[in-house]
Amino acid sequence: MKSPVFCVCFCVFVLGAAQLFTDQDPKQAMRCNVTGQWKSEQGSMLQLTSTGPEVRGVYHTAVETAFGASGHNRESKVVGVVGDGPQPAVAFSVLWAKGSCSSWVGQCFLLPGGGQVLKTLWMLRSVAESSLDNWESTRLGEDQFIFVGNVGSADGH
Amino acid sequence: MKSPVFCVCFCVFVLGAAQLFTDQDPKQAMRCNVTGQWKSEQGSMLQLTSTGPEVRGVYHTAVETAFGASGHNRESKVVGVVGDGPQPAVAFSVLWAKGSCSSWVGQCFLLPGGGQVLKTLWMLRSVAESSLDNWESTRLGEDQFIFVGNVGSADGH
Amino acid sequence: MKSPVFCVCFCVFVLGAAQLFTDQDPKQAMRCNVTGQWKSEQGSMLQLTSTGPEVRGVYHTAVETAFGASGHNRESKVVGVVGDGPQPAVAFSVLWAKGSCSSWVGQCFLLPGGGQVLKTLWMLRSVAESSLDNWESTRLGEDQFIFVGNVGSADGH
Amino acid sequence: MKSPVFCVCFCVFVLGAAQLFTDQDPKQAMRCNVTGQWKSEQGSMLQLTSTGPEVRGVYHTAVETAFGASGHNRESKVVGVVGDGPQPAVAFSVLWAKGSCSSWVGQCFLLPGGGQVLKTLWMLRSVAESSLDNWESTRLGEDQFIFVGNVGSADGH
Numbered sequence: 289m290k291s292p293v294f295c296v297c298f299c300v301f302v303l304g305a306a307q308l309f310t311d312q313d314p315k316q317a318m319r320c321n322v323t324g325q326w327k328s329e330q331g332s333m334l335q336l337t338s339t340g341p342e343v344r345g346v347y348h349t350a351v352e353t354a355f356g357a358s359g360h361n362r363e364s365k366v367v368g369v370v371g372d373g374p375q376p377a378v379a380f381s382v383l384w385a386k387g388s389c390s391s392w393v394g395q396c397f398l399l400p401g402g403g404q405v406l407k408t409l410w411m412l413r414s415v416a417e418s419s420l421d422n423w424e425s426t427r428l429g430e431d432q433f434i435f436v437g438n439v440g441s442a443d444g445h
Numbered sequence: 446m447k448s449p450v451f452c453v454c455f456c457v458f459v460l461g462a463a464q465l466f467t468d469q470d471p472k473q474a475m476r477c478n479v480t481g482q483w484k485s486e487q488g489s490m491l492q493l494t495s496t497g498p499e500v501r502g503v504y505h506t507a508v509e510t511a512f513g514a515s516g517h518n519r520e521s522k523v524v525g526v527v528g529d530g531p532q533p534a535v536a537f538s539v540l541w542a543k544g545s546c547s548s549w550v551g552q553c554f555l556l557p558g559g560g561q562v563l564k565t566l567w568m569l570r571s572v573a574e575s576s577l578d579n580w581e582s583t584r585l586g587e588d589q590f591i592f593v594g595n596v597g598s599a600d601g602h
Numbered sequence: 603m604k605s606p607v608f609c610v611c612f613c614v615f616v617l618g619a620a621q622l623f624t625d626q627d628p629k630q631a632m633r634c635n636v637t638g639q640w641k642s643e644q645g646s647m648l649q650l651t652s653t654g655p656e657v658r659g660v661y662h663t664a665v666e667t668a669f670g671a672s673g674h675n676r677e678s679k680v681v682g683v684v685g686d687g688p689q690p691a692v693a694f695s696v697l698w699a700k701g702s703c704s705s706w707v708g709q710c711f712l713l714p715g716g717g718q719v720l721k722t723l724w725m726l727r728s729v730a731e732s733s734l735d736n737w738e739s740t741r742l743g744e745d746q747f748i749f750v751g752n753v754g755s756a757d758g759h
Numbered sequence: 760m761k762s763p764v765f766c767v768c769f770c771v772f773v774l775g776a777a778q779l780f781t782d783q784d785p786k787q788a789m790r791c792n793v794t795g796q797w798k799s800e801q802g803s804m805l806q807l808t809s810t811g812p813e814v815r816g817v818y819h820t821a822v823e824t825a826f827g828a829s830g831h832n833r834e835s836k837v838v839g840v841v842g843d844g845p846q847p848a849v850a851f852s853v854l855w856a857k858g859s860c861s862s863w864v865g866q867c868f869l870l871p872g873g874g875q876v877l878k879t880l881w882m883l884r885s886v887a888e889s890s891l892d893n894w895e896s897t898r899l900g901e902d903q904f905i906f907v908g909n910v911g912s913a914d915g916h
Contacts, residue, residue, distance in 0.1 A: 315451050342524060353738050363553045367499060367524050372545035379546040381536035383498050387528035389536040391548035393570035393583060407579050409568060409899060411536045411742065414744065415548035422564050424667050427844060428725065428742040430901035431590060444684065487894065510895050566742060568899065580801065581824050585723060585882065585899040587744035631824060655854050656838060681813060681838050685858035691884045693852035693860040699841035703850040705862035707884035707897060721893050723882060727848045727864035736878050749847050 296407020299324065320375045320396035320404050326433035334406075334433055336380075342366045343357075345402065347382045353414070363368070388414045392431065404435035452498045477561050483590035489561075491590055493523065493537075500510035500525045504539045510571070510584075516542020531555070535563065544572045549588065563593035606670035634689045634710035634718050640747035648693075648720075648747055650680065658684045661696045667728070667741075679717020688712070692720065702728045706745065765852050789869035797904035800846045805877075805904055807837065807851075814839045818853045824885070824898075830856020845869070849877065859885045863902065875906035 321345060326334040331350035336343050345366040349358045358364065369382025379393045394408030412427040479500060483491040493500050502523040506515045512589035515521065525537025534549045551565030569584040627733030636657060642646040645664035650657050654676040659680040663672045672678065682694025693707045761802040777895060802821035806813050816837040820829045829835065839851025850864045865879030883898040 303471065327466060341522075351737060365498075365526075367526060368538045368548075369522075369524060369540035369546050371540060371546065371572065372546050375572070377540075377544055377546050377577075379538035379540070379570060379574050381525045381548060381550075381566075382537070382540055383526035383528060383534075387527065387530050387534055389526050389534050389550060391525075391536040391538060391550050391568070393538075393546060393548050393568045395570065395573055395579065395580070395582065397576040405576075408900070409546070409570075410567060411550045411568065412738075413536060413552065415497050415528065415530060415532070415534050416552055418532075419554040419562075419564065422554070423551065423665060423743050424567050424726075424741055425552065426742045427738055428740045428899075429737050430880065439578040497727075509895060528743070566744070569895075580822060580900050581883075583899045583900055584895055585897045586894050607860075652869065655836075678839075679839060680814075682852045682862075683836075683838060683854035683860050685854060685860065685886065687858050687886060689886070689889075691854075691858055691860045691886050693854070693862040693884060695839045695850035695852055695862060697840035697842060697848075697850070697866075701844050701848055703840050703842065703848050705839075705850045705852060705863050705864050705865060706884070707852075707860060707882045707894065709884065710895070711888055711890040721890065723884075723897050725850075725862070725880060727866065729842065729844060729845065729846070729848050729852060730866055732846075733868040736866065736868070739818065739866065740820075740880050747826045748796075 316373060320398050322370050322376070322378055322396050322406070323438070324435055325437045325438045326406055327416075328431045328433050334366065334429070338370050341369050341372070343367065343380055345380075353388075353412070357384055357386050357388065368392075378408075381383050386415070388412060394431075396421075406431075406433035406435075408433065464551050475531060477555045479533070479535055479553050479563070480595070481592055483563055484592050484593045485588045487588075489588070491523065495527050497530070498526055500527050500535065500537055502537075510569070511547075512593045514541055514543050514545065525549075525597065527553075535565075546570050550590075563588075563590035563592075607670050632688060636684050636690070636692055638749055639751045640720055641750045642745045642747050646745070648680065652684050655686070656685050656698070657692065657694055658686050667702075667726070668715050669709075671698055671700050671702065682706075682709075692722075696724075700729070702726060708745075714746075720745075720747040720749075722747065724753070760790075773848055783844070789845060790906070791848055793841050793847070793870050794909070795906055796908045798907045799902045799904050801902075803902070805837065807810060808862050809841050812840050814841050814849065816851075816853055824859075824883070825857075828855055828857050828859065841867075849879075857886070865902075877902075877904035877906075879904065 322336045323338050333348040336345040346363055347366050348363045352358045364382045366380050366382055370378045372375050376398050377395045381391045383389045390410055390412045392408040392410040394406055397405050407429045410429055414425045416425040417421045465518050473497040479493045490505040493502040503520055504523050505520045509515045521539045522535050523539055527533050527535045532554050534552045538548045540546045547569045548568055549567040551563055554562050565588045567586055571582045573579045573582040636650045637652050647662040650659040659682050661678050663676045666672045667750045678696045680694050680696055684690050684692045689711050691709045695705045704724055704726045706722040706724040708720055713741050722745045724743050728739045728740040730736045769836045773871045775833050777789045793807045794809050804819040808815040818837050823829045835853045837853055841847050843847045847869050848866045851875055852862045854860045861881055863879040863881040865877055868876050879902045881900055887893045887896040
């Protein structure tokens with residue numbers, strides 16, 4: 289038969305573990321928040337702010353298919369949508385300076401250590417001269433963004 | 446030296462050609478305008494309004510991956526971007542009721558007969574329970590939308 | 603109680619219905635067979651022969667991303683796999699002359715009128731100079747192939 | 760006129776540079792060879808053997824969309840194509856036990872440290888009951904495979 293001592297020890301252990309978990313910033317642990325600064329594996333910077341189901345922000349790309357394709361400062365506005373669960377799905381689009389545009393779809397995941405990652409797939413649509421060139425005008429790829437800070441802190445404020 | 450006769454002939458020719466071109470409904474011929482009602486091959490309805498580089502609207506889907514996935518009335522808001530050329534590229538996103546979201550990228554093409562078509566590819570992102578299920582959470586497909594009328598006329602009849 | 607007359611009538615009806623069904627070319631109606639000649643909406647020709655779960659054949663493309671990219675006669679060997687159901691899924695790959703390669707995945711569907719269609723999505727992989735260019739090296743699109751005849755008849759025999 | 764001293768110096772330099780390059784395992788440095796055992800980030804194992812422009816092998820998947828979908832031992836044959844440059848593009852397909860099939864396209868890259876990586880994007884095609892369900896039957900994702908050994912050594916231990 290199990291002794292009461294065991295039960296007490298077990299309860300203390302459980303409470304302690306719960307406490308430890310709570311200490312790791314519970315708000316962070318509860319919900320993956322897309323608002324803030326994100327950095328892709330290639331060095332592109334994505335700044336997002338969510339307002340209800342909508343996201344807005346700025347994309348600063350590290351790569352271009354051709355010089356100048358992404359425009360002045362390689363920056364463009366971001367507009368999209370985000371769900372409201374603990375690890376919400378997200379989709380957003382960007383219009384580049386020369387008229388091509390990109391969309392990303394993905395999901396915000398909480399990392400075991402308390403950080404956040406945005407795992408996405410994207411399509412990049414170039415402007416075809418005519419519908420005959422439509423077939424070759426969409427590129428496809430993968431981007432993983434790591435959360436690097438709140439929008440405020442990234443600005444230096 | 447070129448004779449005045451040549452100059453006059455040339456001017457007449459140019460004016461005549463411009464006139465011919467004008468007769469083919471110049472507004473329609475000049476630019477593929479995404480504002481209006483679009484219908485996909487599967488019967489989904491897409492209503493778009495562009496304001497500068499941004500598009501907004503409503504998507505009424507004809508299909509769902511599971512009953513109720515796309516929500517009340519199967520309708521959701523659309524938000525995205527559009528270029529400004531004669532046949533602009535476009536990208537837009539939708540958040541569905543159960544938290545999944547879709548993005549389309551494509552281009553607005555003028556049809557020889559005066560109509561418009563939106564040739565797109567899309568990704569549909571489902572919500573993965575954890576990052577272990579991330580790999581299987583993105584679907585891919587193709588949609589072609591035919592322009593079926595202006596927003597006003599679609600609403601009023 | 604049901605009368606024997608009813609039973610006999612029912613049996614005759616069932617046999618008659620089966621006969622009607624058989625009259626509609628049963629082999630065609632039973633299984634979508636990928637072996638034969640297929641033509642894409644863009645005019646590319648795909649000749650396939652399935653042997654068990656494998657398919658082989660020849661792809662003659664109507665389009666190229668750059669002149670000569672698809673090689674001599676714009677033709678390349680096809681190798682892939684096919685399932686064994688009535689409307690099997692299929693996946694196949696082609697290596698182009700300049701080292702890029704394509705894969706299609708899709709499914710063979712029987713059309714109500716007795717024909718066959720292969721609905722596919724494809725990826726086209728170009729050779730990146732280095733892994734830094736990897737992100738922009740995959741294109742994406744859609745192809746629909748209509749069955750245009752058996753391999754033998756396409757050859758003129 | 761150039762002095763003989765210059766010529767000698769130049770030759771020594773060239774030979775020395777060639778020697779340096781040779782020291783970095785020339786076979787490895789010259790060509791990314793797809794033949795061998797590869798492991799994906801998710802733990803799937805891919806065994807490939809190239810014969811000219813064709814590749815064959817076995818895929819042992821670590822993940823399934825539904826229990827049993829990938830079949831006995833979760834293993835299936837691989838068939839595809841590979842280019843012949845130093846860092847060749849590759850495309851290959853697999854038929855799963857329940858009739859779905861996958862294709863990967865990607866490229867074999869040499870890593871600075873002497874290893875090899877296969878960067879790929881894939882599509883997974885499920886069997887749709889009818890063409891009405893075709894739209895939702897293709898999944899999309901990304902796989903990165905690290906070279907883990909030659910086929911022989913993988914078999915022998």
